[in-house]
Amino acid sequence: MKTPAFIETIFNCLPDLVFAKDSELRIVMANDALMSLYPESMQDRIIGYTTAEEYDEEEARSFLEQDRIAFRDGAATTIESVDFPSGERKTLFTQKIRFEDQNGEAFIAGVARDITEIVSNQAALKESEERYGLAVNGSSVGIWDWDQRTGDSFYSALLRSMLGIVDPDFIPSLADFNARVHADDQKHFRARLAAHLHKREPFDLECRLKRDSGAYLWTHVRGQAEWDETGNATRMAGSVDDISDRKRAEEALQRSHEQLDQYAHIASHDLKEPLRAICNHVQLLREDLEESLEPEARQRLNRVEELTRSMTQMITDMLQSSRDINSEHYELVDMNAEAAAVIEMFADSANTTIEIAKNLATVHADPVGVRQVLHNLISNAIAYNDSDLKYIEIGQAHDVARTGVSGPVFFVRDNGIGIAPRFHQAIFRMFKRLNTKDQYRSGTGAGLAFVHKIISHHGGDVWVESEMGHGSTFYFCFNTAS
Ligand code: ADP
Numbered sequence: 001m002k003t004p005a006f007i008e009t010i011f012n013c014l015p016d017l018v019f020a021k022d023s024e025l026r027i028v029m030a031n032d033a034l035m036s037l038y039p040e041s042m043q044d045r046i047i048g049y050t051t052a053e054e055y056d057e058e059e060a061r062s063f064l065e066q067d068r069i070a071f072r073d074g075a076a077t078t079i080e081s082v083d084f085p086s087g088e089r090k091t092l093f094t095q096k097i098r099f100e101d102q103n104g105e106a107f108i109a110g111v112a113r114d115i116t117e118i119v120s121n122q123a124a125l126k127e128s129e130e131r132y133g134l135a136v137n138g139s140s141v142g143i144w145d146w147d148q149r150t151g152d153s154f155y156s157a158l159l160r161s162m163l164g165i166v167d168p169d170f171i172p173s174l175a176d177f178n179a180r181v182h183a184d185d186q187k188h189f190r191a192r193l194a195a196h197l198h199k200r201e202p203f204d205l206e207c208r209l210k211r212d213s214g215a216y217l218w219t220h221v222r223g224q225a226e227w228d229e230t231g232n233a234t235r236m237a238g239s240v241d242d243i244s245d246r247k248r249a250e251e252a253l254q255r256s257h258e259q260l261d262q263y264a265h266i267a268s269h270d271l272k273e274p275l276r277a278i279c280n281h282v283q284l285l286r287e288d289l290e291e292s293l294e295p296e297a298r299q300r301l302n303r304v305e306e307l308t309r310s311m312t313q314m315i316t317d318m319l320q321s322s323r324d325i326n327s328e329h330y331e332l333v334d335m336n337a338e339a340a341a342v343i344e345m346f347a348d349s350a351n352t353t354i355e356i357a358k359n360l361a362t363v364h365a366d367p368v369g370v371r372q373v374l375h376n377l378i379s380n381a382i383a384y385n386d387s388d389l390k391y392i393e394i395g396q397a398h399d400v401a402r403t404g405v406s407g408p409v410f411f412v413r414d415n416g417i418g419i420a421p422r423f424h425q426a427i428f429r430m431f432k433r434l435n436t437k438d439q440y441r442s443g444t445g446a447g448l449a450f451v452h453k454i455i456s457h458h459g460g461d462v463w464v465e466s467e468m469g470h471g472s473t474f475y476f477c478f479n480t481a482s
Contacts (some may be wrong), residue, residue, distance in 0.1 A: 017092070017112040025050050025067045028107065033305040037084040053468045055087045063094075070096035070108045079115070091116045142240040143224075146174050149234055153177070162219075162242055164211035182216055189221075196478050197225055197233045206243065242455035256317055268319045275315075278308045303348070310345050315374075333367045335360035335410060339394045340375040349390070357395035359410035369454040373462075376447040377412040377474050383441035384472075385416030397475060409481035414473075419466040427464070428452040451476070 011018060017034040021027055026048055038046055043052070052060035059082055070076040078095045085088050099109065136143045142159025146152075153172040155165070163180065181189045183208035196203035203223040208216040223238025282305045285295065293301075336356060342356045363370070374394070381392045393413040400409045419427060419434065426432050428448050450475075454474040455462040458478040466472035 017110075017114070019112075021050075021067055021108050021110070023071060023106050024474060025052075025064055029053060034112075037086045037088060037090075039086055039158075039477070042085060042337050043278050051085075055188045056083060059083065065106060066094070066096060069304070070110075071106060074098045076467045087114075090114050091119045114323055126282065139239070140241075140422075143237070144172070144177065144240065145235075145237040146177075147235050147361055148232075159240055160248050162211075162217060162240060164213050164215075166212070177302060182209040182210065184208075194351070196223065197236075200225075200227075203236075203238065205248075209240070217242060218244040232275050244310065264319050271315050272312055275312045279305055282308070305350075329366045330364050331367060331370070332362050333365050333370050333473045335370070335408075337394075338367065338370050342371055342378060343394075345375065346378060346382060351388060352382055352390040352392065354378065354392045355394070357393070360396050362393075363408065363478050365458055369458065373451050373454055373476060374412070376451050377443075377476075380474075381412055381414035381416060385414055392417045395429075398476065402461070402463065405477050407460075407477050409477040411473050411475045413471065415471040418468045419472055420468050421466075424464050424466070428462070433448065 012032040014031055015033055016030075016038070018031040020029040020036055026338060027046055027050070029046070030046055035043065035046065038051075038054075045051070050060075050064065052064060055063075059080075062080060064083075066076045066078050067374055078092065078094050079091065081089060081091045091114070092112040093115045094110060096108045096109050096110045098106055102356070112326055126265055136156045137158075139156070139158065141157040142162050143154075145154040147480075151173075153176070155172040157161070162171070178189075188205060189207050192201075192205045195201040203221075203225075206218065206220050209219050209221075210216055220239075220241040220243045221238065223234040223236050225233040228234050248444065282301050286301055289297075336359070339356045339360065342358065346352065346354060348387070353437055378392060378394070384392055391414070393411075395411055395413070397409045397411050402409075423432075423434055428451070432449070450464055455478070460476060460478040462474065462476040463475050464472055
């Protein structure tokens with residue numbers, strides 16, 4: 001076949017594979033794109049050949065079959081993956097059409113488009129969609145998606161079930177989502193959404209969403225928009241987390257805090273009232289017996305008054321400790337002064353010596369909290385102590401090998417009964433007691449839990465080193481390195 005030069009040029013410039021075959025299925029024409037898929041050594045065995053032997057048997061059978069169909073029916077179309085002699089594997093979309101030349105001889109013309117990349121992109125897209133589907137369905141949060149350009153919205157199956165949507169034909173929309181937001185949360189919701197869309201601030205908030213039943217669900221909603229080059233949001237997707245259990249627990253906790261507060265106020269008032277009365281009676285006694293009072297009896301009365309006042313103070317402190325310790329109450333606390341004030345309260349303890357090391361550091365802490373920590377540790381050191389001479393030392397440790405600790409570490413050391421190592425953690429739990437009531441002091445087991453709470457609120461650490469029969473050392477600090 002003789003072809004005009006310009007047609008041949010176009011023919012050779014085409015990226016598609018173009019060829020013609022005669023009725024014996026031999027290639028009679030092939031453009032450069034097709035020729036380039038055969039190695040140099042084969043170039044003279046293409047025109048005039050079927051080249052079938054260069055291919056895998058199955059592949060060759062398939063494309064020769066398509067050639068025959070084209071000859072028989074006038075046309076054939078296939079999508080096939082072919083391993084070319086050059087070593088390249090291509091997916092081709094091939095159309096073959098029968099034609100006759102001026103002598104009436106039949107040929108087929110073939111055009112094969114390389115769709116390898118399109119097919120692999122489609123496969124990747126399918127895989128990515130499958131992965132997305134798995135993530136959406138496997139996720140424990142509801143997913144939503146809103147495409148502003150098309151107006152389409154999507155709610156995942158979990159989100160539908162959270163919202164109580166049972167109608168399978170329900171079509172989600174942005175308007176539907178907005179309408180579900182509780183009236184009291186609308187303002188905040190709209191403000192956060194506007195701030196995200198216009199100022200790109202994070203869209204992350206808690207709000208109540210209405211279920212189809214009319215009941216409201218507490219949720220945590222997050223989202224992320226996409227913007228076009230003019231800054232308009234084109235799409236937004238996000239998640240909805242059902243947080244109603246947490247909210248219920250928070251509300252219950254809040255109620256119980258309020259009740260506890262009320263209880264603490266009432267209890268402290270009721271406890272202080274008789275203490276005030278004792279003080280009054282002591283004063284009256286002293287006045288009435290002014291003349292006849294022996295110095296020793298006077299001293300005792302003074303002591304009763306003093307102890308009553310100190311107990312009143314402790315109740316006030318207890319009440320204060322029921323409020324959450326927060327950094328607003330922090331001030332510089334001189335540990336020497338604080339320890340000296342606390343040991344005053346134990347001045348009457350029999351056979352007891354309490355020593356305070358010099359130059360204890362000053363800490364930035366809640367002074368009421370610090371006092372309670374010292375008071376509880378010292379009172380335990382005296383109570384759980386069988387020694388003939390109880391010796392208690394308040395000091396500062398300079399060689400602490402505990403990880404995470406930073407800042408000054410203080411200690412209260414005693415020569416008491418000691419604590420078996422297996423209880424070193426447990427004693428800080430609320431109401432945990434190791435000794436039966438009649439054996440030592442009849443406490444409630446709340447003291448060390450209190451100490452732990454105060455120290456934790458400061459971000460510090462408290463721990464004990466002890467062995468049975470060898471005394472105990474309680475260490476504490478108000479800062480940790482974390
Ligand atoms: P309470 O003194 O009211 O029982 P705490 O929480 O202060 O409660 O202490 C819990 C338990 O830890 C005590 O019952 C006691 O058995 C043990 N314990 C606390 N401090 C000491 C100490 N310094 N020496 C020996 N045991 C102690």
